[in-house]
Amino acid sequence: MSLRTLFATTRHGAHAVRHTAERWLAAHLPPDGLAATAALLIAELTANAALHGRVRGRAARLDVRLDAGELRVEVTDARGDRWPTPQHPDSGGESGRGLLLVDTLADEWGVRPHHPGGKTVWAVCRR
Template identity: 40%
Template sequence: MPGFPSSARNASHWLPRSRRSPGEARRCLERLLGEVVGGERFIDTGLLLVSELVTNAVVHGSSRDNRVLLELSADPVRLRIEVHDALADRAPVLRATDRDEESGRGLLLVKSLSEKWGCCPRGGIGKVVWCEIGPALDCPEGVV
């Protein structure tokens, strides 16, 4: 029925190699989750993880002339985020960071907040870094 969210949605978006791309990726995710039954339960973790994956692809996984592809898939029980880039020889690396470092924690966040995550070759050229999350648990009444 028009005006009612459906149970599952997919979206694809090409993003430039730009510091603005993580923000555009967040807006794409917000639009998608607005069309999914229960999509609001993915929003907080999803926004953080899409930002981290797109930032990594823009900074480490693409050359100046390449774009990255954001693929999103959501239904009431799962959100999958995929970021495709053109550099297959640069697999993401989990690394320990010093508490005072300002960067380097992105993949640690992805690992700790997602149910599954990984990296695989992309058909043709490049790689795909992906993660899947479940919905946040609903808060009991009166708890904020």
């Protein structure tokens, strides 16, 4: 089973696609830890694409796939020149912890180039 949808790389676009994904997760997963974890990963990765992956006139894409023992979230944006890396902000900072959250919640995550330009940030959760 899968969900694939484009979204505008804006705060509103990320918010709307997150809600679409949450409805899809609710229809395909029991209300357990995996659904909540997936929702957090989707929220973080789509927000990052809207904030750091924006290219005027280009949309981003969310792919969520549920296979036998694995849930995979992929977010593709048009900014291939900006590769995300986890930051370690000081305790008073209000941002910069998103990829630390992804690293903690996902069993695996990474970034790969997307042809013809851009990148895909992915995260996997196993049951």
